[in-house]
């Protein structure tokens with residue numbers, strides 16, 4: 517049996533997923549809502565709207581994080597020649613997913629998605645399909661807090677004697693402790709060969725409204741998102757060489773040219789680090 521589609525009335529007696537998945541906002545679905553997707557329920561839209569009422573910039577944060585992902589993956593697959601991607605905190609498949617962007621540039625690219633959410637798992641099975649005959653697209657159901665397990669499973673598909681790009685887009689804030697977040701990244705990047713990359717996008721504490729919105733969200737029972745300082749985010753890249761222009765608002769990371777107006781900085785920061 518397949519799970520009910522979002523926006524349909526839910527019959528809890530079906531028990532596809534535990535009831536809490538429908539009565540508590542869910543990070544992947546709220547993010548999908550902010551990005552303009554339809555894979556979300558009323559509880560997610562309410563939580564997303566509540567955040568946006570206090571901090572209206574949040575929709576831009578979601579959309580621009582995806583734009584940054586597209587530019588980062590094109591850069592890595594194109595200019596640098598990376599062919600292996602480990603995208604942890606995949607989220608619900610939406611437009612311009614990592615495998616689509618990478619395989620459009622380099623058809624033989626291998627992409628492993630990782631997420632710990634059963635909702636994401638059900639969607640991933642049907643939607644995260646290879647876009648080329650030469651490429652590989654697969655999924656690991658695992659927790660970011662268990663890097664050893666992620667790496668062990670990833671070795672079944674990726675060749676760790678070759679460079680790998682580890683991608684952590686909008687997920688590190690789900691780790692409550694900032695030092696633990698750094699430790700997890702260290703464990704993920706330790707076995708990578710020189711010439712491998714770390715890509716991170718994360719929310720910064722840009723003032724009272726953003727903080728309040730995040731606190732209010734945490735009170736819904738959803739897994740909290742902890743906003744960090746720019747300096748804390750810089751710590752994620754220790755031991756790595758930051759690729760130009762460094763750790764910057766995601767809108768400022770090698771933006772595509774615009775014909776009219778300017779590209780404004782936002783509170784979501786992103787960067788790419790290279791293992792020397």
Ligand SMILES: C[S@@+](CC[C@H](N)C(=O)[O-])C[C@H]1O[C@@H](n2cnc3c(N)ncnc32)[C@H](O)[C@@H]1O
Pocket residue numbers: 543544547581582604605606607608630631632633636658659660661684685686687690
């Ligand atoms: C805000 S969404 C970002 C989705 C996607 N990376 C993007 O940028 O569009 C965060 C994702 O991280 C996942 N996640 C949160 N904590 C996690 C953990 N401890 N282990 C694995 N995945 C986690 C959530 O299930 C969700 O899909």
